[in-house]
Amino acid sequence: MSLRARINTPEANNGQVEESHLVATYRAKLLEEIDLAEMSALAAAERRQRLERVLGHIISREGPVLSTHERAHLIRRVVDEALGLGILEPLLEDASVSEIMVNGPDHIYVERAGRIEQLPMRFASNEQLMQTIERIVSTVNRRVDEANPMVDARLPSGERVNVIIPPLSLTGPILTIRRFPRAYTLRELLAFGSLDEQMALLLASLVRARFNVIVSGGTGTGKTTLLNAMSGLVPDGERIVTIEDSAELQLQQPHVITLESRPANVEGKGQVTIRDLVRNSLRMRPDRIIVGEVRGGETLDMLQAMSTGHDGSLATVHANSAEDALLRLQTLGSMSEVEIPFEAIHDQINSAVDCIVQLTRHADGSRKVTEIALVDSHGREDYRLVTACRFEARPLASDGVVYGEFRYHPVPRRVADRLYLKNENLPPAFGVADDENELAMRRTE
Numbered sequence: 001m002s003l004r005a006r007i008n009t010p011e012a013n014n015g016q017v018e019e020s021h022l023v024a025t026y027r028a029k030l031l032e033e034i035d036l037a038e039m040s041a042l043a044a045a046e047r048r049q050r051l052e053r054v055l056g057h058i059i060s061r062e063g064p065v066l067s068t069h070e071r072a073h074l075i076r077r078v079v080d081e082a083l084g085l086g087i088l089e090p091l092l093e094d095a096s097v098s099e100i101m102v103n104g105p106d107h108i109y110v111e112r113a114g115r116i117e118q119l120p121m122r123f124a125s126n127e128q129l130m131q132t133i134e135r136i137v138s139t140v141n142r143r144v145d146e147a148n149p150m151v152d153a154r155l156p157s158g159e160r161v162n163v164i165i166p167p168l169s170l171t172g173p174i175l176t177i178r179r180f181p182r183a184y185t186l187r188e189l190l191a192f193g194s195l196d197e198q199m200a201l202l203l204a205s206l207v208r209a210r211f212n213v214i215v216s217g218g219t220g221t222g223k224t225t226l227l228n229a230m231s232g233l234v235p236d237g238e239r240i241v242t243i244e245d246s247a248e249l250q251l252q253q254p255h256v257i258t259l260e261s262r263p264a265n266v267e268g269k270g271q272v273t274i275r276d277l278v279r280n281s282l283r284m285r286p287d288r289i290i291v292g293e294v295r296g297g298e299t300l301d302m303l304q305a306m307s308t309g310h311d312g313s314l315a316t317v318h319a320n321s322a323e324d325a326l327l328r329l330q331t332l333g334s335m336s337e338v339e340i341p342f343e344a345i346h347d348q349i350n351s352a353v354d355c356i357v358q359l360t361r362h363a364d365g366s367r368k369v370t371e372i373a374l375v376d377s378h379g380r381e382d383y384r385l386v387t388a389c390r391f392e393a394r395p396l397a398s399d400g401v402v403y404g405e406f407r408y409h410p411v412p413r414r415v416a417d418r419l420y421l422k423n424e425n426l427p428p429a430f431g432v433a434d435d436e437n438e439l440a441m442r443r444t445e
């Protein structure tokens with residue numbers, strides 16, 4: 001087999017083994033010739049350049065004759081193994097990859113444009129995969145072993161990393177890397193077809209009028225992306241506190257405080273939860289609080305903040321529909337250590353939440369706002385949601401693309417009045433429903 005085949009055809013297992021052996025051989029030679037103390041003093045870019053230069057001399061001196069492409073590929077692979085994350089390094093530089101999923105050494109998947117695909121590459125062994133995992137977690141001062149078989153962390157470059165290894169994983173070490181999402185504006189999401197002009201205008205009016213909005217959806221539906229886009233509509237003069245497990249929001253306003261939770265250290269100490277941060281944020285004189293995701297007892301604190309002077313706050317929650325989102329918030333609120341009746345949490349939600357924005361990822365990988373629902377219930381009334389607009393999908397087309405249309409409905413009079421008092425316009429597609437019977441009929445549809 002030619003060297004080109006050994007390097008460039010990872011589809012063949014024997015080719016992969018030979019390539020891994022070649023990379024390991026030259027990595028060892030490279031480490032023999034460099035001064036590690038001197039290298040550690042260099043900046044990352046200089047370090048890579050120095051290693052590439054030294055490795056080029058080694059290959060010229062000892063290696064076989066290579067074409068320009070083969071030589072560049074081999075140098076890249078060896079330096080990636082020495083400095084970076086080996087075969088994962090090119091994936092981290094590929095802007096089209098939104099998620100990297102490693103299921104043991106033999107199966108590597110990526111998500112592109114909402115679709116998952118398996119890649120024709122593999123790690124040489126469990127040991128090589130574990131070395132890569134240990135290199136990743138060491139950058140955030142964490143460790144992974146049998147005593148600590150799970151790690152959830154964020155890399156300095158922003159990617160979210162989850163690791164789970166044997167004995168908890170029966171398929172070998174599992175590594176999931178979620179790429180740091182680019183901040184999109186509502187205008188860009190509109191161009192992608194995630195929502196339409198009238199929906200974007202309504203969301204903009206709701207944010208500027210300080211409605212409390214919950215963005216709901218399943219995993220990977222684009223909740224954080226939409227939350228970030230909506231946060232861009234907050235006026236510059238307001239003090240905003242963002243709270244996240246892994247800081248992904250990229251607000252452009254001048255007065256933003258970014259808080260991030262912290263897991264416990266290896267001794268089980270030092271944990272700072274989302275709830276701790278929400279409670280602390282109330283002492284920071286915020287105009288608005290934005291929580292990346294509520295998933296526990298912090299929900300109760302968030303609801304209290306929304307209903308006690310922090311109007312215009314935003315948060316996301318995992319739920320499959322707008323109705324489910326309200327029930328999920330009620331369940332999460334009850335997870336607080338504060339003993340509070342279920343009915344009282346129900347009342348808090350009715351007084352705190354103004355709007356639910358539901359997101360769905362469709363079969364073609366597209367992510368769309370499928371419903372904007374306004375909360376029209378008060379106090380101890382049963383939850384009442386009024387759909388302002390909804391995306392109605394057609395059956396999957398022969399080209400595999402989901403088509404459909406956005407439909408609009410009148411909003412309750414009190415919503416229109418509240419927008420008017422904040423000097424905000426209701427987009428013309430919606431109109432106002434003065435007839436309570438009309439709303440009641442729509443609630444039962």
